[in-house]
Amino acid sequence: MTRRSGRGRRGWAAAGALALLLCGAAQGTAAATTHEAPAAATTRAARVFYGGETMTDGGGDRCTAGYVATGAGSTDRYILTAANCTDAASTWYTDDGVLIGESTGTGTVGYGLVRVANPDLDARGAVLLDGQPVDVTGSTPVPVGSQVCAASGPSGTLCGTVTAYDVTVSLPDGTVTGLTQTTLCTGPADIGAPVLAGGEAQGVVVGGSGCTTFVLPVDEALTAFGVELA
Structure with missing residues (x-):
């Protein structure tokens, strides 16, 4: 069977606000002082990823992510999928181009494993x-x-x-x-x-x-x- 198996950009930016302070003496010309508020820090939300989503090798091959799994006694996350997916490509992305990780554990006939290597990918256990x-x-x-x-x-x-x-x-x-x-x-x-x-x-x-x-x-x-x- 052939295998056919996408980078998201998130973030927000807030423009700095401009405040004008006018001050002057009782007699004389008014003086103006401009204060520019610092720009708010940019934050980036993690890309949530579930089992059942499309995985792509960044080219033309696509597969489907199976179940999200965890390493025994660790916080490492993996995507359990089919071996002919992980045999076909070494690096996998979401359908919107966000890195998932690398193929690993392709020795078991039928099954393949992808290690989640992107800290900005929130791989969850639901499907x-x-x-x-x-x-x-x-x-x-x-x-x-x-x-x-x-x-x-x-x-x-x-x-x-x-x-x-x-x-x-x-x-x-x-x-x-x-x-x-x-x-x-x-x-x-x-x-x-x-x-x-x-x-x-x-x-x-x-x-x-x-x-x-x-x-x-x-x-x-x-x-x-x-x-x-x-």
Whole structure:
């Protein structure tokens, strides 16, 4: 499957105010003194980033950010996505051009990890579904026949049902076992998208064709990379 995977500017500036003070003696000409207030300090708000947003390599390749994770016992933040995203590019940006960070941990078949290296990127643990952040509360698999939804920056919210578990599929980076088969209708730019059932993380999109999409369960990757959902 091919991978297709954007710099925001924020800030505000306040102009200095000009005050004119007139003073004069009881007899004589008035003297004017001008006082210019110092310009207010410029502040820059952090770019808030959620799972399910578009990631780009700064060129033509796009993927979807999966889940935001934290390093065990640390404040480091990571983006859990698909391995064929992190295999395709080393540096990732938001769709509006803000640096996210560098690909790391691409050794696990199916999964990839991006380390958040930008202190001005506020990577949060929620996932954007229909434009609204949904908190991730766990990672319990749902029964076959249950509805699941994928959050994709390029395609929006995509919903379908679980049709099978423990499926084996050949992907570009190798044969992957233990996949969840769904009826999600996804495309190349949806690779890496987080899949939710309510607040339960079901995994990330790793491949498929048409409306048969395969999802790699999230717990395996968390264990392999030594991270946990944020």
